[in-house]
Every structure is written in C-alpha cells, then in structure tokens.
Amino acid sequence: MLGRPIGLRARAGFVAVVWLSLIGLGTAPRSVSAETTAVPDHLPLTETPPDTVELGHMLYNDLNISANRNTGCVTCHAHSAGFADPRSAADPEGMPVSPGSVPGKYGTRNAQTSAYATFSPPFHWSEADGSYVGGQFWDGRANSLADQAVGPPLNPLEMAMADKKAVLARLAENPVYLEAFRRLYGVDLKWNQIDLVYPKFGLAIAAFEPTDEFAEFNSKYDLYVAGQAELTAQEKLGLELFNGKAMCANCHTSTPPENYPHTLFTDFTYDNLGIPVNPRIAELHGVDKLPPDLGLGGRPDIAAKHPDGSQEGKFKVSTLRNIELTAPYGHNGVFATLEQIVHFYNTRDTLGEVPDAADPGFGVTGWPKPEVPETVNKTELGNLGLTEEEEAAIVAFLKTLTDDSLDNDLTPESEAPLRR
Numbered sequence: 537m538l539g540r541p542i543g544l545r546a547r548a549g550f551v552a553v554v555w556l557s558l559i560g561l562g563t564a565p566r567s568v569s570a571e572t573t574a575v576p577d578h579l580p581l582t583e584t585p586p587d588t589v590e591l592g593h594m595l596y597n598d599l600n601i602s603a604n605r606n607t608g609c610v611t612c613h614a615h616s617a618g619f620a621d622p623r624s625a626a627d628p629e630g631m632p633v634s635p636g637s638v639p640g641k642y643g644t645r646n647a648q649t650s651a652y653a654t655f656s657p658p659f660h661w662s663e664a665d666g667s668y669v670g671g672q673f674w675d676g677r678a679n680s681l682a683d684q685a686v687g688p689p690l691n692p693l694e695m696a697m698a699d700k701k702a703v704l705a706r707l708a709e710n711p712v713y714l715e716a717f718r719r720l721y722g723v724d725l726k727w728n729q730i731d732l733v734y735p736k737f738g739l740a741i742a743a744f745e746p747t748d749e750f751a752e753f754n755s756k757y758d759l760y761v762a763g764q765a766e767l768t769a770q771e772k773l774g775l776e777l778f779n780g781k782a783m784c785a786n787c788h789t790s791t792p793p794e795n796y797p798h799t800l801f802t803d804f805t806y807d808n809l810g811i812p813v814n815p816r817i818a819e820l821h822g823v824d825k826l827p828p829d830l831g832l833g834g835r836p837d838i839a840a841k842h843p844d845g846s847q848e849g850k851f852k853v854s855t856l857r858n859i860e861l862t863a864p865y866g867h868n869g870v871f872a873t874l875e876q877i878v879h880f881y882n883t884r885d886t887l888g889e890v891p892d893a894a895d896p897g898f899g900v901t902g903w904p905k906p907e908v909p910e911t912v913n914k915t916e917l918g919n920l921g922l923t924e925e926e927e928a929a930i931v932a933f934l935k936t937l938t939d940d941s942l943d944n945d946l947t948p949e950s951e952a953p954l955r956r
C-alpha cells in the first residue's frame with residue numbers, strides 16, 4: 537500500500553491528477569513523505585478543469601500552502617499511514633506529534649486519521665449518552681470538515697502561513713486554482729474580501745474527504761461480515777472479547793449505526809481514559825513541562841458551560857479502522873504500540889506506578905498517574921482481568937480493521953453510499 541496515490545478512487549480523480557501534472561505540482565519536493573510524491577503521470581490527458589472533489593484533492597496534496605512549501609494535509613494524513621502521520625508511525629516514540637512547516641516546530645497532539653472523519657456528526661450534547669458527541673479534532677472544536685480544513689494552514693505549528701490573505705495569495709499563484717475558484721464558487725482568489733473567499737478552501741477540501749478513498753470499508757473484518765473472508769481462531773476470540781469481557785465496544789461501537797450498513801468503531805462520545813503525560817512532547821518543544829492538556833474541557837466555550845470541570849481530560853473516542861497503521865496511540869501518542877495501549881486498558885489500575893512515561897518500567901512495572909485525574913473513567917477500563925493470550929487476541933482482532941489488507945474488494949452490492 538505504500539506509495540499508493542491518494543484520490544485515485546475518488547470520483548473522476550484522474551482529471552485532477554492530470555491537472556496536477558500539467559501545473560507541475562507532481563514535482564513537489566521529495567523530502568516530506570512517500571505519499572506526497574505519489575502523483576501518477578500515466579493517465580489520459582483531458583481538457584476538463586477540476587470539479588469540487590478534484591479541486592479538494594489537489595488542495596489536500598498541495599505542499600505550497602505552507603510557510604516553507606513543504607507541508608500539506610497529506611504530509612500529516614497520508615494514505616500509507618492510515619491517513620495519519622507517516623513520520624509518527626515510523627518513529628512512534630521519538631515523533632508522537634507532527635513536525636510543522638517551520639523547522640523545530642511541533643504540534644501538541646498526535647495527528648488523527650482523516651479517514652472516516654466524515655462520519656462524525658456535528659458537535660452536540662446528547663442527553664441519551666450524557667456526553668458531548670461528534671465534531672472534528674480530539675476535542676471536537678470544529679463542527680464540520682469544512683470548518684476543520686481552514687485551520688491547519690494558519691496554525692503556526694502546522695502549515696504556518698501568516699494569515700488568510702497569505703494563503704489566498706499562494707493559491708492565486710496557481711492558474712488552475714484561480715479558474716476553479718471562479719467557476720465553482722464564483723469568487724476570485726485575488727479579491728480583498730478575504731473572509732468571503734477563504735472558507736471556499738475548506739468547502740473544496742470537505743468535498744474531497746467524503747470520497748471512498750477515505751472510507752474504503754474493505755478490511756478483512758468487513759469481508760468477514762460480508763461472508764467473504766474467515767477470521768482466524770485468535771481474531772475471533774479477540775472480537776468476542778472486544779464485544780464482551782474487554783468492553784471495548786461500549787465506546788468503539790461494533791454494530792453499524794442506524795440506516796448505514798458499515799460499522800464505524802466509535803460512538804463519537806468523549807471520555808477520560810486516565811492517559812498519562814507524554815514527556816516527549818515537552819522535550820520536542822524544548823521545555824521541561826507543558827501545561828496539562830484538558831481536551832474537551834480545555835475549550836473556552838465548554839469550560840464556560842461546565843465550570844465544575846466535568847469535561848476536563850476528555851477526548852473524542854477514535855475510530856479503530858486502520859489502527860494498525862496509525863501508531864502511536866492516544867491523543868498524545870504516549871502508547872507506541874497496540875500491545876501497550878491494550879495492556880493499559882487491562883491493567884491501568886492494577887500494575888503499579890512509575891514516575892512518568894519515560895521510565896523504563898512504563899507499561900512493564902507500572903503506569904504513571906493520569907494527566908487529568910479528576911474525571912477518569914473507573915468503570916469501563918483499568919482492571920479488565922484479561923490474560924496475556926486475551927490481550928494478544930484483541931490486538932490480532934484490531935489488525936483485521938486495516939483497509940486493503942486483502943487483495944479482494946467487497947462485491948459491489950455490499951457497498952454503500954457515504955452518509956454525508
């Protein structure tokens with residue numbers, strides 16, 4: 537799967553690909569990731585300018601929309617790494633957070649997968665769940681994909697452009713973008729009405745992210761559900777434990793949502809697992825200690841609504857699709873492997889204590905204290921009583937959730953249109 541170009545299965549994605557090579561985007565610098573250089577050049581020429589999906593595809597892969605023309609969405613969300621950051625996957629302990637466009641700058645959270653993100657509903661309070669639900673980011677602060685996408689170019693730790701005007705000026709360098717924004721959105725990238733034009737960038741990306749490239753639903757598990765593949769005895773045991781004794785499915789829902797045929801492995805609610813600080817992040821930032829990451833409760837709007845601190849330390853339940861490819865794990869990437877995070881779920885409250893996650897006994901002789909102790913979930917995890925074999929079975933099951941892992945695709949009649 538390494539090097540597989542993104543967007544090829546998107547509707548008529550080939551048109552964008554041709555336009556990419558016409559305007560020279562295909563020769564972007566090689567340094568960032570295998571994925572960014574994977575623009576194919578063997579597809580037929582066409583005169584058709586891009587539609588919104590194709591424009592979104594081009595923008596997603598464009599490294600020019602960053603301070604040093606070296607970082608795009610694809611840099612931190614590459615297909616080869618399950619649409620998370622391949623640099624973190626290659627070095628989960630050393631690089632739990634993504635390097636930004638500016639040398640020496642790093643993010644403060646583990647890059648999430650952008651795959652299956654389209655299924656997260658708009659952020660809202662659910663009375664039934666007694667929890668906030670949905671939104672984009674670990675803390676749900678963006679309501680939709682379009683709201684999410686306008687953030688990274690302006691984030692000094694990510695694409696680090698000076699302001700919206702600078703982003704639009706970069707886009708306007710490209711005649712294909714100039715024409716596409718005019719034709720598709722009726723705006724000119726050179727206009728001074730920045731706040732009118734800039735959100736169209738988010739709309740184009742949001743048109744691309746719901747394509748089937750980001751939601752393949754063709755893992756071994758999907759094929760098993762469709763009766764087209766067998767799970768091994770170990771994987772079956774893992775599935776049973778996932779739904780039963782280990783209680784994973786309480787949050788990583790293992791049944792499809794209403795009116796949709798595929799399982800998403802998240803209910804999009806928020807919880808505090810008692811994850812400890814990852815000291816490596818402060819180290820990358822060149823400081824001894826960073827302020828605690830309060831997650832959902834650290835958002836000013838949520839903090840104002842819940843002055844009791846009840847939402848502090850909570851983060852959005854992740855999908856587990858492609859989890860094998862997206863190391864490290866947790867919002868701060870403190871767990872380098874799936875074995876480690878499963879062991880944490882099993883023994884958080886029973887193993888003993890070590891001073892911090894840099895301690896050699898981390899996960900072996902003990903776990904550090906939670907970063908935000910007050911709201912930790914004590915009922916659904918921490919002391920699951922799983923044996924070593926059972927932990928291994930759960931990991932084996934998680935690895936059946938990797939898309940493209942088998943050569944065959946689902947038969948067309950079992951495929952379903954995207955929901956949103």
Ligand code: HEC
Nearest residue numbers: 608609612634645646647648650653672673674685688694
């Ligand atoms: C430098 C790395 C980096 C770049 C560049 C980047 N992202 Fe992200 N992305 C992240 C991180 C880190 C998070 C989680 C941040 C948080 O929760 O505060 C994230 C979160 C997301 C999410 C939320 C997923 C979810 O399940 O909630 C989406 C979608 C996403 N990014 C898409 C994009 C798009 C589109 C672009 C380009 C416009 C982009 N990202 C650029 C690192 C990056």
Ligand code: HEC
Nearest residue numbers: 782783784786787807851852853854864865866867881916
């Ligand atoms: C009470 C709800 C809940 C239960 C039960 C639960 N999880 Fe989670 N899971 C979460 C939340 C919330 C996160 C994100 C937490 C964070 O990073 O702070 C998460 C994150 C993860 C991640 C890391 C995802 C990533 O992208 O980094 C993995 C892997 C995972 N869970 C697997 C499991 C397994 C396996 C089980 C059962 C042993 C399980 N979970 C049980 C709520 C839950």
